[in-house]
Amino acid sequence: MRVMVIVPASKESEAGVLPDEKILNEMGKFNEQLVKAGVMLAGEGLHPTSKAKRVRFDGAKRTVTDGPFTESKELIAGFWLWQVKSMDEAVEWLKRAPFGGGVEIVIRPVFETEDFGAAATPEIREREARLRAQVAARQK
Amino acid sequence: MTMPDVHGAVDAVWRIESARLIAGLARIVRDVGLAEDLAQDALVAALEQWPASGIPDNPGAWLMATAKHRAIDLLRRDQMLDRKHAELGVALQSRGEAAAPDLEAAMDDDISDDLLRLIFTACHPVLAAEARVALTLRLLGGLTTEEIARAFLAPVPTIQQRIVRAKRTLREAHVPFEVPRETERAGRLSSVLEVVYLIFNEGYAATAGDDWVRPALCEDALRLGRILAELAPQEPEVHGLVALMEIQASRLRARVGPSGEPILLLDQNRGRWDQLLIRRGLAALERAERLGSSLGPYALQGAIAACHARATSPEETDWTRITALYDALAQLTPSPVVELNRAVAYAMAFGPAAGLEIADALLAEPSLRSYHLLPAVRGDLLAKLGRREEAREAFERAAALTHNARERTLLLERAAASVAPAAGRREPGSQADRP
Numbered sequence: 001m002r003v004m005v006i007v008p009a010s011k012e013s014e015a016g017v018l019p020d021e022k023i024l025n026e027m028g029k030f031n032e033q034l035v036k037a038g039v040m041l042a043g044e045g046l047h048p049t050s051k052a053k054r055v056r057f058d059g060a061k062r063t064v065t066d067g068p069f070t071e072s073k074e075l076i077a078g079f080w081l082w083q084v085k086s087m088d089e090a091v092e093w094l095k096r097a098p099f100g101g102g103v104e105i106v107i108r109p110v111f112e113t114e115d116f117g118a119a120a121t122p123e124i125r126e127r128e129a130r131l132r133a134q135v136a137a138r139q140k
Numbered sequence: 141m142t143m144p145d146v147h148g149a150v151d152a153v154w155r156i157e158s159a160r161l162i163a164g165l166a167r168i169v170r171d172v173g174l175a176e177d178l179a180q181d182a183l184v185a186a187l188e189q190w191p192a193s194g195i196p197d198n199p200g201a202w203l204m205a206t207a208k209h210r211a212i213d214l215l216r217r218d219q220m221l222d223r224k225h226a227e228l229g230v231a232l233q234s235r236g237e238a239a240a241p242d243l244e245a246a247m248d249d250d251i252s253d254d255l256l257r258l259i260f261t262a263c264h265p266v267l268a269a270e271a272r273v274a275l276t277l278r279l280l281g282g283l284t285t286e287e288i289a290r291a292f293l294a295p296v297p298t299i300q301q302r303i304v305r306a307k308r309t310l311r312e313a314h315v316p317f318e319v320p321r322e323t324e325r326a327g328r329l330s331s332v333l334e335v336v337y338l339i340f341n342e343g344y345a346a347t348a349g350d351d352w353v354r355p356a357l358c359e360d361a362l363r364l365g366r367i368l369a370e371l372a373p374q375e376p377e378v379h380g381l382v383a384l385m386e387i388q389a390s391r392l393r394a395r396v397g398p399s400g401e402p403i404l405l406l407d408q409n410r411g412r413w414d415q416l417l418i419r420r421g422l423a424a425l426e427r428a429e430r431l432g433s434s435l436g437p438y439a440l441q442g443a444i445a446a447c448h449a450r451a452t453s454p455e456e457t458d459w460t461r462i463t464a465l466y467d468a469l470a471q472l473t474p475s476p477v478v479e480l481n482r483a484v485a486y487a488m489a490f491g492p493a494a495g496l497e498i499a500d501a502l503l504a505e506p507s508l509r510s511y512h513l514l515p516a517v518r519g520d521l522l523a524k525l526g527r528r529e530e531a532r533e534a535f536e537r538a539a540a541l542t543h544n545a546r547e548r549t550l551l552l553e554r555a556a557a558s559v560a561p562a563a564g565r566r567e568p569g570s571q572a573d574r575p
Contacts, residue, residue: 036252037156038366041416081416083359088152092199112355 002041002110003082003090008103009075014048014068026098034082039093043080081110146191154183155282157200162279163254165207166317172261173307176279178214182207255280256371257317263332266313271306272335273342274299280367281360291357292342329372333381333438336364340385344392345544358389369424376432379424380439386421387445390414401546406454418449440469459489476505477513484517492524512541516551523558531558 019027034040052067069075084090090107099105158179165175182203196202262275277283283291289299320328343357365382372378394408425446428439435443444465451457466482479502487495499518508514519534535555539548 036367036370038363038370041420083363085155085359086148086152088148089155092149092152092156 001084001086001112003084003087004108004110005080005082005090005094006076006106006108007078008105009046009049009077010103013077014050014075016048016050023098030097033096034080034093037093039082039084041081041083043078045078046076048077049075146195147187149195150183150186150190153186153195153199153203157203158183158282159255159258159280160200160251161203161207163258164204164251165211166258166261167250167254168208169211170317172258172279172310172317176307178207178210179203181210252371253319255367256319259332259368259371260319260328261310261315261317263328263335264310264313264315265328265331266315267306267309269334269338271302271309272331273338274302275306276335276364277339277360278303281364283360291354291360329375329377332368333377336361336368337381337385337438339364340388344388355392358385358392361385362389374431376428377436377438379428379431380436380442383421383425383428383442384438384445386417386424387442387449390417390421390449402550405448410452413449421449422446435468437469437473440465440472444469457488459485463489476502476508477511480508480514480517483521487521487524492521496521496525510541512538512547512551514538515541519551519554519558523554528558532556 018024031040031043034043049067049069052069054065054067054069056063056065082090082093084093087107087109094105094107097105161179161182162172162175165178166172169175169178185206186199186203190196259276259280262279263272267275274288277288277291278285285299285303286296288294289296292299319325340358340361343354343359343361362382362385365378365385369378369382390413391405391408393414394410394412395403397403421442425439425442428442429435432439444462447458447462447465463482463485466478466485470478470482479498483495483498483502485495486498496518499514499521502508502514515534516538519531519538522528522531522534532555535551535558539551539555542548542551
């Protein structure tokens with residue numbers, strides 16, 4: 001299974017303060033462990049929301065707002081995508097990450113095809129049918 | 141933490157730590173089987189103690205320390221305290237008392253080498269392929285015997301025996317716990333790669349059972365491949381194999397229809413291909429190409445898979461390049477199966493007649509006599525050439541030969557479609573599915 005590990009924004013990350021060398025070092029080591037174990041699929045850090053934009057959808061209307069955004073609880077500063085065998089394994093890996101200071105990291109399982117089950121079948125069928133039709137049309 | 145929580149956590153710790161643990165122990169006791177037993181004993185101790193004491197801050201170090209104590213106990217109990225073992229016991233004890241950070245730092249430096257030794261040992265050619273597969277999943281993948289049995293639809297005792305016998309064979313053959321020397325390295329490495337790819341294929345094109353794919357096995361193989369790429373980053377074929385597996389795995393979601401039926405490569409919805417895995421696969425292929433003066437068999441197959449991955453629609457596939465890659469592959473590792481794939485590529489690049497010529501040359505090949513894909517490919521090419529009755533016969537023959545229930549259904553459908561009235565008949569894509 002895949003999980004997304006979500007690192008929340010903090011006052012420092014929002015202020016654009018980069019982590020000091022010690023933390024960067026420790027994080028580098030942790031990432032290296034993840035790669036060596038074949039767990040790391042992807043991972044990125046995000047710029048502060050001062051560089052972000054927000055698009056609001058209201059009927060046909062689109063409203064664009066420039067950052068920074070203040071509801072820091074809902075903001076994220078980075079994420080990883082991990083390949084693990086179970087949520088337990090993801091938790092064990094995360095426990096080894098060099099965080100401190102009361103930060104709370106969230107692990108969320110990524111949807112796999114089998115999670116959709118029978119519910120999505122008609123939609124998938126329909127999409128397959130459309131694609132097949134397109135392919136057939138091109139072959140003519 | 142409640143009891144089931146601890147068990148889940150212990151399982152997770154085991155999956156993360158077991159390979160390093162076994163590898164480190166094997167370096168000390170010079171016996172992979174004994175190392176695994178010691179690691180297992182430590183795991184049992186963890187299951188007994190952690191529910192009460194809580195999970196230690198560094199569970200890996202805890203397991204290692206426990207296993208080392210067991211090693212000393214075992215050596216004493218077996219009264220094997222001859223001079224050599226006494227020295228070993230003293231060495232173990234003094235190591236145990238040494239400042240923990242130093243020991244751990246030393247362990248950390250060596251652990252990559254130990255893991256590499258462990259992989260080469262588990263995949264030693266003295267073992268039969270199925271024994272290598274089981275042992276590799278067990279020692280390096282951290283899978284339990286039950287999980288391996290489930291994955292291969294085999295009874296638990298069968299796998300258990302397979303692993304016990306494999307460990308005994310290694311001991312009796314005095315297989316050294318080491319990375320092979322330069323002279324035999326290439327051969328030994330291909331034995332390792334073969335095992336990883338066997339595991340992947342068992343998940344990707346299940347040879348037994350009702351399911352067309354078992355993604356969990358693909359994930360295990362991919363993880364082993366990614367670990368290997370970190371342990372032996374200078375080996376182009378390791379990256380070639382990883383490229384091949386990443387790109388093939390990118391299609392897993394698209395290969396199975398809503399009711400579990402197989403969807404072949406050219407019929408797949410490419411929007412459902414996993415772009416993350418494709419990117420990773422293309423990056424691995426680049427590494428293989430940078431490292432090697434010419435591509436090896438896995439890198440060539442990875443390059444073929446990449447041709448498909450780069451095409452946003454079947455029509456955009458660079459079939460001419462694929463035929464060139466298959467020509468190279470046929471030269472490097474000539475085999476009837478490669479020829480069959482070459483036939484499919486030629487048919488796509490230069491028309492069905494060109495493909496059928498290569499495929500028909502294989503009819504006399506004894507090793508393909510019961511291989512369902514030969515008649516399946518011929519059926520497809522014959523149908524395209526309008527030789528409908530021959531096509532039906534070929535598809536029926538293929539259906540009779542396959543062991544996979546889903547595939548049989550598909551082939552019988554195609555047999556019926558071959559002779560059905562042409563009006564409104566959709567020509568399903570070619571059998572070209574791999575790599």
